Amino acid sequence: MAHHRISVTVNGSVESVDVPSNMTLLTMLREKLGLTGTKNGCTAGECGACTVFLNDEPVNSCLVLAVECDGAEVRTVESLARKGKLDPVQQSVIDHNAVQCGFCTPGVLISARALLDRNPDPSEEEIRDALVGNLCRCTGYVRILDAVKDAAQVGAASETGGSR
Amino acid sequence: MDTVETTTPRPHQESAAPRPVGESVTRLDAHEKVTGEALFADDLQFGPNMLYARIKRSPHPHARILKIDASRALALPGVKTVVTGQSTPGFIGLYLKDRHIFCTDRARFVGDPVAGVAATTEEIAEKALDLIDVEYEVLPPVLDPEEGVRPDAELLHPELGSYEVANFIFPQPGTNIPNLFKIRKGDVDKALSEAAAVVHHSFRVPHVQHVPIEPHVAIAKVDERGRVTLWGSSQSPFAQRNLIASALGISQADLEVVAPYVGGGFGCKAGVSMEALAVAIAMQVRGRPVKLRLTREEEFYTTFVRQGLVAHFTMACDAEGNLTAMDNKFFWDGGAYAEYGVNMTRGAGYSSSGPYDVPNVRTDSYCVYTNHPVGGPMRGFGQPEMQCGLEQCINRLALEIGMDPMEFRRRNCVKEGSNLVTGMKMHATGIGECLEKAAEAIGWGHKDPPSAPHKRRGKGIAAMWKAPAMSPNAGSSAWIEMSEDGKCTLGLGGQEIGQGTFTVMAQMAAAALGIPYDWVRIASPVDTKYSPYEWQTVASRLTWSMGNAVVAATKDARRQILELVARSWEETPEDLDIVNGNVISAKSGRSSSLKGLVVYGLARPGDQGWIGGPILGRGSFMPTYVTGLDPETGQGERAVVHYTTGAQAIEIEVDLETGRVEVLRGASAFDMGKAINPDLVRVQMEGGLVQGISTALFESLQLQDGVVRNPSFVDYRIATSADAPRDMQSIIVEVPQDDGPFGARGVGEHSMVPTMPAIANAIHDALGIHPGAPPFTAEKVYLAMVDAGLVK
Ligand code: FES
Ligand code: FES
Numbered sequence: 020m021a022h023h024r025i026s027v028t029v030n031g032s033v034e035s036v037d038v039p040s041n042m043t044l045l046t047m048l049r050e051k052l053g054l055t056g057t058k059n060g061c062t063a064g065e066c067g068a069c070t071v072f073l074n075d076e077p078v079n080s081c082l083v084l085a086v087e088c089d090g091a092e093v094r095t096v097e098s099l100a101r102k103g104k105l106d107p108v109q110q111s112v113i114d115h116n117a118v119q120c121g122f123c124t125p126g127v128l129i130s131a132r133a134l135l136d137r138n139p140d141p142s143e144e145e146i147r148d149a150l151v152g153n154l155c156r157c158t159g160y161v162r163i164l165d166a167v168k169d170a171a172q173v174g175a176a177s178e179t180g181g182s183r
Numbered sequence: 184m185d186t187v188e189t190t191t192p193r194p195h196q197e198s199a200a201p202r203p204v205g206e207s208v209t210r211l212d213a214h215e216k217v218t219g220e221a222l223f224a225d226d227l228q229f230g231p232n233m234l235y236a237r238i239k240r241s242p243h244p245h246a247r248i249l250k251i252d253a254s255r256a257l258a259l260p261g262v263k264t265v266v267t268g269q270s271t272p273g274f275i276g277l278y279l280k281d282r283h284i285f286c287t288d289r290a291r292f293v294g295d296p297v298a299g300v301a302a303t304t305e306e307i308a309e310k311a312l313d314l315i316d317v318e319y320e321v322l323p324p325v326l327d328p329e330e331g332v333r334p335d336a337e338l339l340h341p342e343l344g345s346y347e348v349a350n351f352i353f354p355q356p357g358t359n360i361p362n363l364f365k366i367r368k369g370d371v372d373k374a375l376s377e378a379a380a381v382v383h384h385s386f387r388v389p390h391v392q393h394v395p396i397e398p399h400v401a402i403a404k405v406d407e408r409g410r411v412t413l414w415g416s417s418q419s420p421f422a423q424r425n426l427i428a429s430a431l432g433i434s435q436a437d438l439e440v441v442a443p444y445v446g447g448g449f450g451c452k453a454g455v456s457m458e459a460l461a462v463a464i465a466m467q468v469r470g471r472p473v474k475l476r477l478t479r480e481e482e483f484y485t486t487f488v489r490q491g492l493v494a495h496f497t498m499a500c501d502a503e504g505n506l507t508a509m510d511n512k513f514f515w516d517g518g519a520y521a522e523y524g525v526n527m528t529r530g531a532g533y534s535s536s537g538p539y540d541v542p543n544v545r546t547d548s549y550c551v552y553t554n555h556p557v558g559g560p561m562r563g564f565g566q567p568e569m570q571c572g573l574e575q576c577i578n579r580l581a582l583e584i585g586m587d588p589m590e591f592r593r594r595n596c597v598k599e600g601s602n603l604v605t606g607m608k609m610h611a612t613g614i615g616e617c618l619e620k621a622a623e624a625i626g627w628g629h630k631d632p633p634s635a636p637h638k639r640r641g642k643g644i645a646a647m648w649k650a651p652a653m654s655p656n657a658g659s660s661a662w663i664e665m666s667e668d669g670k671c672t673l674g675l676g677g678q679e680i681g682q683g684t685f686t687v688m689a690q691m692a693a694a695a696l697g698i699p700y701d702w703v704r705i706a707s708p709v710d711t712k713y714s715p716y717e718w719q720t721v722a723s724r725l726t727w728s729m730g731n732a733v734v735a736a737t738k739d740a741r742r743q744i745l746e747l748v749a750r751s752w753e754e755t756p757e758d759l760d761i762v763n764g765n766v767i768s769a770k771s772g773r774s775s776s777l778k779g780l781v782v783y784g785l786a787r788p789g790d791q792g793w794i795g796g797p798i799l800g801r802g803s804f805m806p807t808y809v810t811g812l813d814p815e816t817g818q819g820e821r822a823v824v825h826y827t828t829g830a831q832a833i834e835i836e837v838d839l840e841t842g843r844v845e846v847l848r849g850a851s852a853f854d855m856g857k858a859i860n861p862d863l864v865r866v867q868m869e870g871g872l873v874q875g876i877s878t879a880l881f882e883s884l885q886l887q888d889g890v891v892r893n894p895s896f897v898d899y900r901i902a903t904s905a906d907a908p909r910d911m912q913s914i915i916v917e918v919p920q921d922d923g924p925f926g927a928r929g930v931g932e933h934s935m936v937p938t939m940p941a942i943a944n945a946i947h948d949a950l951g952i953h954p955g956a957p958p959f960t961a962e963k964v965y966l967a968m969v970d971a972g973l974v975k
Contacts, residue, residue, distance in 0.1 A: 122447055159866075
């Protein structure tokens with residue numbers, strides 16, 4: 020298997036990684052960089068547990084090859100909290116008991132953050148749409164919807180709700 | 184008592200129990216789960232020495248294994264070992280030991296493990312599977328449980344009579360029946376002949392999958408002396424230790440199971456499913472960790488399934504609407520091996536009246552071996568499947584005699600002192616209140632107009648009950664130790680699988696000791712070498728059973744602290760209390776923080792030495808009162824520890840153009856004795872309701888000639904964010920459990936038990952059509968409407 024050395028910015032730091040050509044971004048994050056917050060639920064683009072930001076767009080990292088990320092910017096769940104302060108959507112998920120087993124949560128948080136970044140005041144339908152690719156078997160979703168809605172309000176109120 | 188609650192969290196109001204019991208405190212594990220720090224089994228790092236395992240599986244539902252040739256696989260560079268049934272001759276199984284870790288002479292379902300490979304990468308291991316040559320003699324399969332009980336059926340386990348079995352399971356040697364559970368109560372034939380109304384219906388409930396978002400994963404390492412460490416996503420670390428050690432012929436003390444957070448279980452990570460495979464492979468490559476991680480496809484077709492059920496019900500009532508008789512036959516599709524199926528068969532039997540007082544009951548509940556995936560426990564443990572048909576029949580019977588189905592249920596539901604189906608006396612229960620409150624919450628008896636002319640609205644209700652189905656003597660234990668500043672670490676062996684058990688255990692410990700909730704840490708991950716024994720994280724039993732152990736351990740520590748301080752102050756422990764982390768005396772008014780004294784003890788006056796020492800509390804709990812049941816009649820003094828009861832009421836709308844059923848609102852009301860953390864109880868009810876809706880409307884594992892035809896998220900649809908009803912009400916009813924901690928009993932599984940029949944009954948209310956067996960897909964409902972002439 021051919022290997023490639025790529026340079027990728029992950030959570031703000033530039034990493035030089037040696038990756039086989041068939042390695043996914045998900046595997047690179049988890050196994051090469053030890054960033055295990057991003058989860059693997061299906062390796063097939065069907066569950067959303069592996070959602071990360073790739074150049075500010077949410078993607079299923081199990082469907083992206085690591086070599087495609089040469090020169091790209093990747094952000095994972097580990098980047099959401101800054102200096103010990105949670106992102107409003109993380110705090111809101113806690114406040115609404117919108118996390119149970121927590122396996123879907125990293126992907127849900129990235130999809131929610133991506134939605135709020137492009138649409139700071141989403142309707143319930145827009146939240147449902149944005150999360151339709153993030154399967155959750157535990158919560159029944161309504162708490163997650165409420166958490167995202169409230170995070171939007173918090174973000175609007177403080178004007179600091181963005182991802183950076 | 185709490186009343187109707189909406190889905191918005193809010194602080195619990197009044198509570199007789201000491202704080203923080205009864206308060207909706209923040210989950211202990213929430214912060215690390217939103218930051219990505221929480222570790223799941225696949226997140227643990229083992230370094231470059233680790234090998235990856237893959238499993239060669241039978242492509243046939245039933246076949247004799249004639250020959251396995253692994254020489255080509257072993258020659259592949261990177262392959263370190265190939266393991267077959269020859270290395271695993273011992274038997275394994277929870278209640279009935281009927282399987283080997285790898286198949287020896289026969290494969291009994293598509294996916295049955297035939298060989299395992301360990302290699303330096305997952306790709307090489309996968310490639311090696313194709314190089315293992317297996318010669319099979321294909322045998323006729325059994326693909327239906329009713330066929331499987333016929334005398335001329337192909338025998339899947341000719342050795343059934345020689346298997347080791349628990350004393351409450353009754354295998355029928357010479358048949359495909361690993362358990363037959365019977366109820367004979369009263370005179371059913373007489374009651375049927377005298378009844379005012381009788382209904383008879385049959386249901387075929389399909390297999391479904393648990394679908395945790397985290398797939399199964401296990402990492403095993405065996406040292407040179409043969410001592411084993413197993414890391415895995417597990418609901419049952421202690422049961423795995425026991426079953427795998429005995430299958431391998433090693434001491435339980437030489438097998439350590441480490442179990443971090445579980446990314447969803449719902450039963451499929453209980454007992455032993457794939458973990459023993461990793462251990463058996465690791466045995467051959469000593470010193471190297473071996474990781475086995477199931478693909479999503481394997482998750483669908485090789486792990487425990489919620490088994491299929493064929494159920495026949497006959498039930499009768501008198502003219503006043505009193506239930507007089509039930510005559511039930513259940514055929515459970517247990518799959519290739521008995522595992523949990525034999526106990527679900529039993530659980531369905533001793534709950535076969537539903538939550539009703541019925542004087543005459545006859546039930547035959549058969550577990551049947553088939554060449555299907557292995558039946559395992561899934562949230563509700565057989566009750567959603569069984570009560571799906573039962574609660575539809577109750578509805579029909581009520582309508583048959585012209586009585587409101589809610590009124591009919593309220594009239595017949597079990598009450599304190601009712602003589603249950605096994606002869607056990609019912610304890611105090613809030614089922615009547617649950618029925619009333621659930622019905623009221625959706626405006627029962629009032630029909631709203633549909634949202635569009637091509638839609639029809641309907642309301643349905645279903646009641647439920649469920650007891651923890653477990654070994655009669657399933658035990659729990661706990662310890663608590665203190666750190667220098669008075670904060671404490673709680674040791675326990677039950678698993679955090681999302682239900683919030685770490686949080687409620689910390690609440691109970693804080694309340695019983697007299698310290699703030701945020702002073703409690705959980706000794707996690709659960710590790711059988713360091714954690715106290717816990718039977719399994721199943722059966723909604725932790726809050727009650729492990730909770731009792733935690734309270735006992737905490738009281739033990741509290742007693743030690745109070746005795747120490749009393750001695751030092753020359754007072755009696757009875758005059759002392761611990762409040763908010765301080766020992767206080769009601770008599771002298773003295774007060775002291777716990778700081779220091781819980782580790783270093785207290786100095787005697789005048790520098791004359793010390794008293795006390797590090798505080799360590801211990802406690803255990805095991806029910807001792809569950810009795811056996813007669814194998815012919817199912818009668819006995821106390822079949823179970825208790826029943827949790829409840830009800831759901833659901834309003835739906837059916838689209839006449841598409842057949843699509845939309846759940847508009849759902850109200851759940853359950854009696855959990857005492858809600859230790861009311862909001863965590865409510866989220867259990869919400870999650871269970873949506874999982875129930877998902878199984879009612881979408882889910883079915885499509886088995887064709889023993890092959891799962893839809894092993895992916897695309898073909899096996901589960902509820903998404905688009906499907907959750909906006910209007911969910913979760914109602915807490917609290918009739919205390921006499922032997923529960925603070926009066927609590929379990930409620931984790933119950934909220935998906937009544938959902939399928941409540942929706943079926945609502946569909947009938949909307950359309951006048953009985954939809955029968957789930958899933959009530961748009962296609963199925965549409966075709967039923969065509970048949971009934973509702974649409975052309
Ligand atoms: S793991 Fe990528 S979508 Fe499921
Ligand atoms: S919290 Fe368990 S899958 Fe979402």
